[in-house]
Amino acid sequence: MKEDRSKMPTNIFELEESAIERKSLYEKIINFSEEFIHTIEEQKAYHFDTNEIAEYDSFFDIDKKKNSIEDILVFFKERVLNTGLNAASGGHLGYIPGGGIYTSALGDYLAAITNRYAGVFYASPGAVRMEDALINWAGRLIGYENNYGGNLTSGGSMANLIALHTAKHHKKITNSNVTKHVIYCTSQTHHSIYKAFKVIGLDACVIRNIPLDSKFRISIQDLKTQIKHDKHIGLIPFLIIANAGSTDVGAVDPLIKLSVIAKSHNLWFHVDAAYGGFFILTALGKDKLKGIELADSVIMDPHKGLFMPYGLGIVLVKNIKYLAEAHSYDANYMRDAKNENQYSPADLSPELSKHFRGLRMWLPLKLYGETVFSDYLNEKIQLAYYLFQELSLIGYKTLCEPDLSVVAFRLELKAYDSDVLNKIILDYIQQDGRIFISSTILNNKLTLRAAILSFRTHKAEIDLLLHLLKKIKTHLDV
Ligand SMILES: Cc1ncc(COP(=O)(O)O)c(C=O)c1O
Structure with missing residues (x-):
């Protein structure tokens, strides 16, 4: 059938919401963001992914149907935020952490x-x-x-x-x-x-x-x-x-x-x-x-x-x-x-x-201004040095003194193959989920690493990592 070009579609104003509609949408997004930030310390840094596809993942798909902002936000929280790495968390010490400061979002x-x-x-x-x-x-x-x-x-x-x-x-x-x-x-x-x-x-x-x-x-x-x-x-x-x-x-x-x-x-x-x-x-x-x-x-x-x-x-x-x-x-x-x-x-x-x-x-x-960023970066350097020193005290081997804020380390116990042992530790930390660290290969051996760069990482997160490392070591070192 030929398209009738003389007829205007009727819903062409829908993408320009009224002030009331904008306010309503905006408030829901802001409330959602506020809750996210308020609860960030209780949220996991990593959701161990079972790769399960939830039934309602079809909600990702785009079709002609309209959806409410409430339904969209519930889905977003469940199927996006509660999966994988929470890069906004101060517990993120894997790879190179990002940040996500609020004013940048604004x-x-x-x-x-x-x-x-x-x-x-x-x-x-x-x-x-x-x-x-x-x-x-x-x-x-x-x-x-x-x-x-x-x-x-x-x-x-x-x-x-x-x-x-x-x-x-x-x-x-x-x-x-x-x-x-x-x-x-x-x-x-x-x-x-x-x-x-x-x-x-x-x-x-x-x-x-x-x-x-x-x-x-x-x-x-x-x-x-x-x-x-x-x-x-x-x-x-x-x-x-x-x-x-x-x-x-x-x-x-x-x-x-x-x-x-x-x-x-x-x-x-x-x-x-x-x-x-x-x-x-x-x-x-x-x-x-x-x-x-x-x-x-x-x-x-x-x-x-x-x-x-x-x-x-x-x-x-x-x-x-x-x-x-x-x-x-x-x-x-x-x-x-x-x-x-x-x-x-x-x-x-x-x-x-x-x-x-x-x-x-x-x-x-x-x-x-610049200074607050220098202060935060100085804190990261100090935290890395603190972690570096404490790791030796709890029996982990550090690979070298950190130049900046990444600490590479591994556990070596006579009864275990080093790679197997450190993979067990990595899985334990990731499954716990409060802290996320990642691994690499250095000198041909699997090595754990903590990269301290998130603006939300403070001493409490480093102490939690040390606590977890100590606990798993005690459990393994029988
Ligand atoms: C040293 C270095 N170079 C380059 C990159 C790539 O940067 P991006 O992930 O922003 O593309 C990274 C990422 O972590 C990095 O650590």
Whole structure:
């Protein structure tokens, strides 16, 4: 049947609710959020997932039916919040914890309501100036001086991708010469870097896995020897990847030494500071991260070190021109938006339309200022050190003194295979659910790790972890 285009649909005002309807919806969401925050300490950090599909999971499906906000919230709590990892909980010590500060959520609310087009200066000079201010702030924090630029991304993986694409473009790496170029990583390099290599074709480079020292940092001597060897056999050293806070143990590579090597061999020097970058707001972090300002590109994640909700990373490139050259575009329909004097975020990343993510970062920083974030980060450093010391006292082996706020440890008992034993401990902690830790492999052995970064993690959570570890050890050590 042919559509009658002369007839207007009748319900076209439904998406513009009345003030009364808005208030009613808003109050229900706010009440729900308030209850979530009020009860956060009693909530589990992890819901051990049995992978069972509940009968009413069909409620996830979209069809023509309307539903009440009450039914939706009941379902959301039961089938979304009460499953898996509760990343808003202070008991979350796994992987790299996120945060979820309230004022950032308010920023998101305002961003979505006002829906400014943050990708292009012409469309929203204000939103772009806000993003620029945040990039300038982050750049100044790490010690960049002039001509640097960057972009607010959805997270560290996208930030790494943008930085590495810029490196590839600047060093003129093409399909015809890629196999001659060498990248230097370690086993502590985050997998998002390897993923980025795959996406942008750098996986065809020669990728060297440089050995680590006893603190899981790149061995400078081995790197030097490898570069020398590669040059000798006619390869072209191209890129050094450094960690400023590795995921496994929070290790910070010797950044100054790496920058000297990079400079003397004309390599691009990239620092992955997704986890560790914002520790530069603390005295210890500033000291550990010395040399980060010498990197050609750096990434750091506000959804880690600034406790913001997931969806916020930063890429910084020392020379903004390289970032712009790697992402330049042209299209007839964009001609009105062209501005020779001002970069837009869309000139500096693969995104055109983008979440107005500047507001979720800018609002908390404007409300509180920097200092409160340094105080919280200092607390995390102290908690990690406390955990590190207490673990030895209760008979666990720690792998190395934490550089920042990740502690790697394992239990070793004569009667057990080490991997089996530590898996039993991991399962015990996860099934209890009040604290969530994760595991990794270090020195070929299953290793437990506690990453302390949530703004809601305080001494009580660390003491609870220690209590659980002590209890399971007593139970196993018969
Ligand atoms: C060191 C490091 N780099 C990169 C990433 C990737 O960041 P994202 O998960 O925000 O994409 C992570 C994530 O934990 C990380 O720890």
